C-alpha cells in the first residue's frame with residue numbers, strides 16, 4: 001500500500017514537473033529540428049524517388065534552375081515593391097497572387113495546435129509562410145475542400161490539421177492592419193466580407209504549386225535540446241485548405257525560415273537568443289545521415305574540426321534571403337579576375353546562402369573565371385557529356401586523385417575565408433562520373449552558395465549581431 005502511494009506521489013510530482021517545464025518559457029536556451037533530405041523522405045514513402053544518382057541530380061538541378069529563376073524574379077519584384085512603399089507609405093500594393101519558392105530540399109516534423117497534431121513539412125530558407133494542410137471549417141466553400149465534417153483523422157489519406165479541434169487556433173481577421181498591410185508580402189487577400197472573416201492567402205510557388213487558406217496565430221510545440229518540450233505561442237501559420245501541385249505531394253506543409261518579419265525563423269530566433277545554426281551532412285553519400293537546424297545557442301555544440309570564421313550577415317540586402325559580402329574567389333592561392341559588380345547588390349549582383357538550392361550558382365563573369373581555373377586541373381580525365389544535366393564539366397573519375405583538386409576559397413569583404421571541402425565543388429554524380437558543381441547564371445542576378453557547397457560545415461546565423469560564423473564539422 002505505502003510503496004504504491006509513494007510511487008503515485010512520485011509520478012504526480014514528475015508529471016507536474018514536466019507540466020511546469022512546458023510552461024516555463026525557454027529555460028533551455030535552444031531547440032533543434034532534425035532535417036531529412038527530400039530524396040530520403042520520398043524514399044521512405046515509396047513514392048517515385050529518383051532511382052540512380054544521375055536521376056537524383058537531374059531532379060535536384062531541375063529544382064535549382066526553377067528556384068534560381070524565381071529568386072531573381074522575386075528579388076526584383078521586392079525591390080520594386082520596396083521602392084513603392086518608401087516613396088509613398090500609404091500606397092496600395094498590387095494584390096495579384098504572387099509567387100514564392102517553397103521547393104526546399106529538407107524535411108522535418110512540426111507539432112501544431114493544442115493538443116498538438118504532428119506534420120511533415122518542407123524546410124525552406126527562401127519562403128516565409130509556415131503552413132499545413134488544414135481544415136478550418138467543415139462547410140463547403142468555393143475552391144475549398146470536400147465538405148467533410150467528421151473532423152477526425154486524415155482526409156483522402158492525408159494528414160490534416162483540424163483547426164476547430166485546437167483550443168489555441170486564432171484566425172487573423174481580414175479587417176486587421178496585419179491582413180491589409182503587413183501580410184501582403186505573404187500574399188494576403190484583402191477582400192473582407194465581414195470584419196471577422198479570417199484573412200485569406202493565395203500563395204503561388206515557383207513550380208506552379210498553389211496554397212490557399214487563412215492566416216492564424218497558433219501554438220507550435222517543439223522539443224528542446226535538453227529533452228524537454230516547450231510551446232511557442234502565437235506563431236503565425238497558414239491553415240491551407242487547398243494545396244495543389246508537386247511541392248505538396250509528399251508532405252503536409254512547409255516551414256518558412258526566410259529572413260522576414262513573419263517567418264518562423266525570425267519568430268523562433270527572437271525567443272532563443274536571435275541565433276540559429278545548422279550543419280548539413282553529405283546526403284549524397286549516406287542516405288541515413290541526419291542534419292540539424294538549431295535555434296538558440298547550442299548547449300552541446302557540434303564538434304568543429306577547424307577554426308571558426310566570421311563574416312557580416314547582410315539581413316537587409318536581398319530579403320528574404322541571407323546575403324553575404326563576397327570580395328572574390330581564389331583557386332590554388334591565385335585570386336581570380338572577377339569584376340566587383342558581380343558581388344555588389346547595388347549593381348545588380350550579390351550573393352546569398354540558400355539551403356533550398358543544391359548546387360552553387362555563379363553569374364556569368366564569375367562562372368567563366370572559376371570554371372577556367374578548375375577545368376585545367378581535371379583536364380587529364382576524360383570529359384563526359386551527361387544527358388539533361390546542365391553542369392558543363394563532367395569527367396570520367398576512373399583513377400581520380402582528390403589531391404589534384406585545386407583549393408577553392410571564397411573570400412569575404414572583411415577578410416574571412418571559406419574553404420569548402422573539395423567534394424563540395426567536385427561532385428560525384430555516380431556511374432564513375434564527377435562534375436564541377438557550378439551552374440551558370442545571367443548577370444545581373446544573384447549568385448547562390450547552395451547546400452552542397454555548405455555541407456560538412458557548421459553555419460551559425462547571428463541575427464542580433466549580424467554575423468555569420470562557420471567552421472568545418474562532421475555535423476555530429
Ligand SMILES: *[C@@H]1O[C@H](CO)[C@@H](O)[C@H](O)[C@H]1NC(C)=O
Nearest residue numbers: 065066067068069070072073
Ligand atoms: C525563367 O523565368 C522566365 C519568366 O520569368 C521564363 O520566361 C523562363 O522560361 C524561365 N526559365 C527557366 C529555365 O525556367
Ligand SMILES: *[C@@H]1O[C@H](CO)[C@@H](O)[C@H](O)[C@H]1NC(C)=O
Nearest residue numbers: 040283284285286287288289
Ligand atoms: C541505413 O540504416 C538502415 C537501418 O538502420 C540500415 O539497414 C542501412 O544499411 C543503412 N544504410 C546506410 C547506407 O548506412
Ligand SMILES: *[C@@H]1O[C@H](CO)[C@@H](O)[C@H](O)[C@H]1NC(C)=O
Nearest residue numbers: 382384396397398431432433
Ligand atoms: C571511364 O573510363 C574507364 C577506363 O578508361 C572505362 O572503362 C569506363 O567505361 C569509363 N566510364 C565512363 C562513365 O565513361
Ligand SMILES: *[C@@H]1O[C@H](CO)[C@@H](O)[C@H](O)[C@H]1NC(C)=O
Nearest residue numbers: 398399400401402403404405
Ligand atoms: C594522389 O596523389 C598524391 C600526390 O600526387 C600521391 O601521394 C597519392 O599517393 C595519390 N593517391 C592515389 C590513390 O593515387
